[in-house]
Amino acid sequence: MTAARIRKLTLTQFRSYATASLRADERPVVLVGPNGAGKTNLLEALSLLTPGRGLRRATLDEMAFAQGDGSWAVAAEVEGPLGLATLGTGIDPPSQRNVEARRCRIDGEGVGSANAFADYLSALWLVPAMDGLFTGPASERRRFLDRLTMAIDHGHNARVSAMERSLRSRNRLLEQPNADPQWLDAIERETAELAVAVAAARSDTVRRLSHALAVAAEATTAFPAAAITLEGWMETALPEMPAIEVEDRYRATLRANRARDAAAGRTLDGPHLSDLHVIHVAKGTPAAQASTGEQKALLIRLVLAHARLIIQTTGTAPLLLLDEVVAHLDPGRRRALYAWLESLEAQVWMTGADPAAFADIAPQAQMVEIAPGRIAPLS
Numbered sequence: 001m002t003a004a005r006i007r008k009l010t011l012t013q014f015r016s017y018a019t020a021s022l023r024a025d026e027r028p029v030v031l032v033g034p035n036g037a038g039k040t041n042l043l044e045a046l047s048l049l050t051p052g053r054g055l056r057r058a059t060l061d062e063m064a065f066a067q068g069d070g071s072w073a074v075a076a077e078v079e080g081p082l083g084l085a086t087l088g089t090g091i092d093p094p095s096q097r098n099v100e101a102r103r104c105r106i107d108g109e110g111v112g113s114a115n116a117f118a119d120y121l122s123a124l125w126l127v128p129a130m131d132g133l134f135t136g137p138a139s140e141r142r143r144f145l146d147r148l149t150m151a152i153d154h155g156h157n158a159r160v161s162a163m164e165r166s167l168r169s170r171n172r173l174l175e176q177p178n179a180d181p182q183w184l185d186a187i188e189r190e191t192a193e194l195a196v197a198v199a200a201a202r203s204d205t206v207r208r209l210s211h212a213l214a215v216a217a218e219a220t221t222a223f224p225a226a227a228i229t230l231e232g233w234m235e236t237a238l239p240e241m242p243a244i245e246v247e248d249r250y251r252a253t254l255r256a257n258r259a260r261d262a263a264a265g266r267t268l269d270g271p272h273l274s275d276l277h278v279i280h281v282a283k284g285t286p287a288a289q290a291s292t293g294e295q296k297a298l299l300i301r302l303v304l305a306h307a308r309l310i311i312q313t314t315g316t317a318p319l320l321l322l323d324e325v326v327a328h329l330d331p332g333r334r335r336a337l338y339a340w341l342e343s344l345e346a347q348v349w350m351t352g353a354d355p356a357a358f359a360d361i362a363p364q365a366q367m368v369e370i371a372p373g374r375i376a377p378l379s
Helices: 039-047 114-119 128-132 138-150 156-175 181-219 233-237 243-256 258-264 292-314 331-344
Strands: 005-014 017-023 029-032 072-080 083-091 103-106 109-111 123-126 226-231 275-280 319-323 348-352 366-371 374-377
Touching: 005 039, 005 083, 017 374, 029 039, 039 123, 039 319, 039 348, 103 114, 123 292, 128 292, 138 156, 138 181, 138 275, 156 181, 156 258, 181 226, 181 233, 181 243, 181 292, 226 292, 233 243, 243 258, 275 292, 292 331
Parallel strands: 029 348, 029 366, 123 319, 319 348
Antiparallel strands: 005 017, 005 072, 072 083, 083 103, 103 109, 226 275, 366 374
């Protein structure tokens, strides 16, 4: 097994940093500092070196240093499954670009998008914004599941984007008073093909992750056991029917629902409306009904079980970005978390305001002090 590792991170006019760099070694990296010092900014920078919009899903201009010229850059020396590489991303100053466009480079050569980073680095993260995952809208759980799926199937993100574009195209056609039925047939054929591919990838991830969660339940009792299911008729049908039959059924559904969808202004059936359900096994209840602490523990179990699944599937451990994860864990769960992280052999980056929370891991960790705009070893 190999592990994707950051050897050096360099920031230029990114968020709260005019310039900053940090070298990392084999040890876990623990970023300690007061709230607002810029700890999460460093994790966000790392997340931008993987496919997608990063852990905050911020706009490009929001990430620019307030006193800068509007540009920003993030670069890292990465050791991964393809060996050593330098990944970089950022935007030019507004005066030098016609449109807001993010640039991505691998070893100094431009690439089409951040999707190209997937061959070099994958990352999983837990951030405070995810604390409401189980009680929030289904769209957040779909996005979470898609990120889990993309870590195993690198083409998944592109298929999801293509499906969403196809759905938007269909919706625009339905807005027209006399939409050409042949154009609708064509776009619905494309939509059905993409929808089945997306649903199949999600279903496969849930199936594999369900097994990983069952194994994890036997490995540690510090975090409540979780079970997951995927709600959606297409995901239910795929294990029982050939994909081409599911595709034909969805295409017929889209055709039959044209008037209804036109009135609604959106497509009312399909995997873009599916939902991920998480169950607290011991209580037999949905995670949404668990206490705040239990929900946090269930989410930790889910993400770390998925990390193990990635290792088993790809042979490479992903980068783990854990923002303020230990702050609300009791000492027993903290020790269990650190032991689980050590067993994964992945590079871990953690943040927290209180150094005492990391007392059990500090002797084996690279402790880093974060102050506004400044990075230094913790004395």
